[in-house]
Amino acid sequence: MKIKTGQRQLPLPTAQSSTLFPPGTQLFPFLFWWLVAASALSSSETASSFPQASSTSDSSTPLSDPPSTPTDISTPGPTAAGSSTPGGQQGSLPGMVVSTTAPGESMLPAATPTESGAYGQPMNLLDIPRQLFPVNQKILQTEGAGTQGFFDPVSTAFLSPGSTASAGNNLVIAPMIRGMPPLGFINGMQMAMHDGGWWNLPWNYNMVESFDVIEGPPNAVFGEFQPNGGAVNSITKQPYFDRFRGYVWDTTGMYENYLWGADIGGPIDKEKKIAYRFSYMGMENGSYYQYQYNDQQNFYLALSARPSDNYSVDFYSDLGTYNFDIMDFMNRPTNELINNDLYQTGALAPSQVTFGFPPFNTYAGPLVPISLRSTDMNPASGAQGITGMLQLVQNIVIDDDLHIRNNTFVFYIHNSFIDYSEMQDIDVPGDYEVYNRTEVLAALHPEEALFEENIDAGLEFGFQRNLDYEASFLGIQNAWSIANPNNPSLANPNLWNAELSNAFAAEIKNPHAFGGGMWPIPSAPPGWYFQPLNGYSLTEDSQFWEVAPFYQHNIHFTDKLMLLVGGRATNLFISAQTPPGTPAFLSTGYDAAVLMPMVNVSPVYKPFPWMTAYFDFNWGYTSAVGDLGGYTPIYAGAEFRLVNQLIEGRMKFSLLKDKLYITTAGFEQNLYIPNVGLPPALAYIKGFELALTYQPTKNFWARIQYLLANGTEDWSGLPIGPFQFQTYSTSTALAQGLPLNNEASYPPGKYAFIGWPDQSLTAMVTYQTNMGLGVTLSALVLSNQYLDYSYNLEIPTEYVINGRLYYSTHRWYIAVNIYNLKDNRHLWFPYGPGATFGREMNTEQIVAGLPFWMDTRRVRLQVLILMNQITNQVLDLYNGRAAEGAALCFYRSDSKELLVDCRTDLMGRAACLPPEKKISSPGGTISSL
Secondary structure (H helix, E strand, O other), X not given: OOOOOOOOOOOOOOOOOOOOOOOOOOOOOOOOHHHHHHHHHHHHOOOOOOOOOOOOOOOOOXXXXXXXXXXXXXXXXXXXXXXXXXXXXXXXXXXXXXXXXXXXXXXXXXXXXXEOOOOOOEEOHHHOOOEEEEEOHHHHHHOOXXXXXXXXXXXXXXXXXXXXXXXXXXXEOOOEEOOEOEEEEEOOEEOOOOEOOEOOOOOOHHHEEEEEEEEOOOOOOOOOOXXXXXXXXXXXXXXXXXOOEEEEEEEXXXXXXXXXXXXXXXXXXXXXXXXXXXXXXXXXXXXXXXXXXXXXXEEEEEEEEEEEOOEEEEEEEEEEEEEEEOOOOEOOOOHHHHHHOEEEOOOOOHHHOOOOOOEHHHOOOXXXXXXXXXXXXXXXXXXXXXXXXXXXXXXXXXXXXXXXXXXXXXXEEXXXXXXXXXXXXXXXXXXXXXXXXXXXXXXXXXXXXXXXXXXXXXXXXXXXXEEEEEEEOOOOHHHOOOOOOOOHHHHOHHHOOHHHOHHHHOOEOOOOOHHHXXXXXXXXXXXXXXXXXXXXXXXXXXXXXXXXEEEEEEEEOOOOEXXXXXXXXXXXXXXXXXXXXXXXXXXXXXXXXXXXXXEEEEEEEEEEOOEEEEEEEEEEEEOOOOOOOOOOOOOOOHHHOEEEEEEEEEEEEEXXXXXXXXXXXXXXXXXXXXXXXXXXXXXXXXXXXXXXXXXXXXXXXXEEEEEEEEEEEEOOOOOOOXXXXXXXOHHHHHHHOOEOOOOEEOOOOEEEOOOOOOEEEEEEEEEEOOOOEEEEEEEEEEOOEEOOOOOOOEEOOEEEEEEEEEEEOOOEEEEEEEEOOOOOOOOEXXXXXXXXXXXXXXXXXXXXOOOOEEEEEEEEOOHHHHHHHHHHHHHHHHOOOOOOOOEEEEEOOOOOOEEEEEEEOXXXXXXXXXXXXXXXXXXXXXXXX
């Protein structure tokens, strides 16, 4: 469910404060970390020498997680953005070689060079002048991310210091970043079909190998359409070129959580120049919360070819089906509910439900204990959807200094969603986007330029088509009573249906009602409606073309001083109108040509090989977009000129011989919140953050992340202030005789972010023995959060502790995830955090955190996989890849039974003997499976 500021503008309340509420918490004592580390440890440092993944698996060390990436670093393969990771000296573009960290080995962010999700160019993480957090499978599995099928608020917080989830609205493609909406990318290409991260469906974790979390707006190469606090680049699963690999898995959790899947891949031809990866996930998840479920089927296929040293092509595809209802919130949040689990009862008959009348004290009931599993959702609500993705990435290496990359991305979505308790429905008959970006990456050397320089320039063009229907009778959520001892029949969840109210009936085919009234959706069943003029972000029939040239230049003045500058000119040619089914007298639309420029400037100073300091400035125009990234027909022009600006200073350290990685920064980011019929409102956030990763041995690693940030919405000079569907808590309404669901705006002024903790802290510690036993403890601490702009309704400071036990061998992996280890029953999350959508609902909707619960993940390598490994190695022998006289014997590791014995003759031909004719060879190579 998505709400946008300014949808309804009613008389201003006169008793509300218009001043900025001062933060009530103090800075945690972590600010000195980088100072102490830099001063006390710098004398023991040497030049950076980042640990690399081993090209072979250590047979004595069990895998900590199922194999998900090739461990042979000499094998060609795609990188994070589906392109090459050049090696060798800085500024050159030699070959296409993947360099990845094998699971269970290095957890240090700077362990390997990376195809930067922040700037597109191959750069070491220590040298990237942005706050970039790589999130690998180890971190995702440690926190249990994806076991619920969406970005849940606890596991999401461990992705980066500024990551949060919109707890009650789980239909997002990426976490909120620094209290602001996110952008989503897949292998470097933007998923434009969303609004503020919201895209109507749960997220598909199955296709994701890892994430790059970018805090702050994307660069000139990647671009941005929408206001955002940062971006998440999802790096999909890559084929295996070295050998056949595969596993099946199952995750079973409390509250009817069931997930299962299979993953296989390997080379297709004998020369290992063509490889594949296929992955399947099934999900039938129940929920701790009433009436909630999430069923998914996802099929992912990747094909890659390396026909020569100078050319590579990668193809990625995904098909997903979804059937779900995951809106897990309670209504009527009060301090009594948050602190004591006491729910405020009292309800009217559905036919009497309306906006703002009568006073609540005329029909309120008593406070009663409530189960935190309760929701105020009608059990008949739900959604279904289908998604499809196709992506083709091509890389051409002309020579060591010239590289051409082409990335084509196609995404399709079809879905229908209905929530009867508020009568919100969304119907998307079939939206799609097609984007293509061609880049030329060139390296210039001092003999041909003034300095060592890297250039990334090119053109992105694309097309997007949106036809979306939406209607919402929002702002009546507090009318329903989950428990109602005075009249138990009114607590029947099937009665929580806005269509049963006289107020809703009055809006059907009424052009004077909000949004032009409720009209039948042509493509939907009877009883589904849309509002043709319901705001800047919802109903839309639009298409647009994008043409965006970009240029990025990285100048290395010396080994210690660098300047990175970039620019982009995004041109949009938009046609938008009201959709089919709109009455002729309400029809409207426009054609527009829009220019959205952006620039980024980043000077970098590296006084020591183990330390980088930089300053970053990003400025650009963004635009308000519709429900799935399209454009609604009532824009006035200001919606296309929403400035997004970041100013950031940061220091990074790789200390203790690259066993300790520290990054710290101060930042200020400004963006604008669109309003219907009003100028946009400024929102800005200022803060400090620190992240530390320490791994002294392969057996132990730890992470700490901390964020201190104050966010402000500035409504000064506007006719009204921020809007909420209820501008006070339900207990205040009872005490003062006020109506529920008053739907009003606060006076103009400056307001601190609501649903936002000024401080957050995450910590994670893992130890694994050489025998394969491992344990992880992690903790999340959030400072207090206010839910209304009067700052009377508050979630106090809270914490949650998670645990994980696991055991792994070469064939088996089993893990038990324990969430909320101490069973903290007073764990709450706001519906909408910070400046993101949904904050208007924070006094009407709140999410109870999960209590103690567990899930178990099991992985088993199949015999079929072992036999394919044998086949591949025998083929190597037949192709003359083994030395003369070399012996290759395969045993079952449990029984030591000899399976086959192969050796080569003088001509390189292989001879394989059965076990009873095994010939011993003193110089032979023995392999045991």
